[in-house]
Amino acid sequence: MSSCQVIDRSITFDGMVLTDIPLADLSVHRHGPVVTVRLARPDVLNAFRARTRAEFASVLRALRADEQARVVVLTGEGRAFSAGQDLRELGGLLREEDASDDRLREGIEELQELTRALLSLPQVTVAALNGVAVGLGAELALACDLRIAAHSATIGFPEARRAMFQTNGVMWLLPRIVGLARAGHLVLTGRLIEAAEAERIGLVHRACPDAELAPAVEALAADLAANAPGSLRLAKRLLRDTWGLDLTEVMARETDGMLACLRSRDLREGTLAFLEGRTPHYEGR
Known part of the structure; x- marks a missing residue:
């Protein structure tokens, strides 16, 4: 595999524009035809704020036009893949007097567009679940073509426990991945499951010891990138x-x-x- 080229909080990538905004919440690395997008807010378990959504959307737009990239790996920095939406930011928005339905709908549609963009990427996408993946974090993992989880990862859709509702195509994707009965159990109970159970029900394609996650993802990405x-x-x-x-x-x-x-x-x-x-x-x- 070729040497790693790192684009960390940068706007250029191999001499071409990668994003239309500078990156603060994400980092992007290229290993030959494999591009790794890393959620980089480890102090808040890589929760998505408005800035994160904008950066992720920008990276996805650039990747869609990147003819050199064949595989895209999505993972998190630190001990989490992503804890979902930043509830502190959401709480602040709900307390604002001008939080109209139109403004709230606009924010929800920004979330939905992330899944549309992820699903439409021409590259094969791999979610490397290095830790907790809940809410939006789990939802974006569903939109990836393949999923590998470390044994320490926990995955779930706890929206019902927070008086919220699923977004990002969960109600379409999840039943098709694990079946309607298991999807209903995950969504209606809101409980989190460990990586071994996620592998058993087909939510992830492989669960492996934490120390083996990085080499397993690298090997899978290399296999994929070698194909036509x-x-x-x-x-x-x-x-x-x-x-x-x-x-x-x-x-x-x-x-x-x-x-x-x-x-x-x-x-x-x-x-x-x-x-x-x-x-x-x-x-x-």
Whole structure:
């Protein structure tokens, strides 16, 4: 893997603009085709405030246009992935006399847009749950394609315990990931579960000892980045869309996807690499 290039509280990335605002609540690191976005407010368990939301949205916009990135890893700094929304900021907003429904709705829609942007990224996304992931933290993890959790991680949707409600597509994503019965249990009880149980019910794809999380994520990201980018984009998009399609529609999309691959330079490279007994070097073309 190539040397790490770090963009910490910066606005440039490999000589090009990464974000349209400076970063204070996030840090971004590139290892070749793998980009790691780290939530960086460890003193408040990486809770999201308005600033964090704006920075995250800016990074997602930049990544969407980044043709060199093939894998995006989302994780947290310190002992938490994210404790969700910063309730101190929310409490202050609710106490304001001008906290109209329109203003509150605008803030909620900003949250919803994070999931839309995360789901629409062309790269494969991996949530590396290094600690507590609740509320918005758990919701954003659901929007990632893959999830790996450290054994110390706890995950849950405690909104009902705080007289709140789920956002960020939880009511659509969670039942599709763990099934309706388990989703209902998690949402209605609001209880947190440990990484081992999350793995058992399919909420995360793997749970591992804390010390093994970083190398496990690095190995997974390297495996993903070695695959043909075009194939990954097609597969990711169809996997997301398949719930709203019937079998005929899915098979038609498969045909279109296969035709696109057959026309690609990467298919030729993959075939030659196999015949020559070497590792393919895909360009995404």
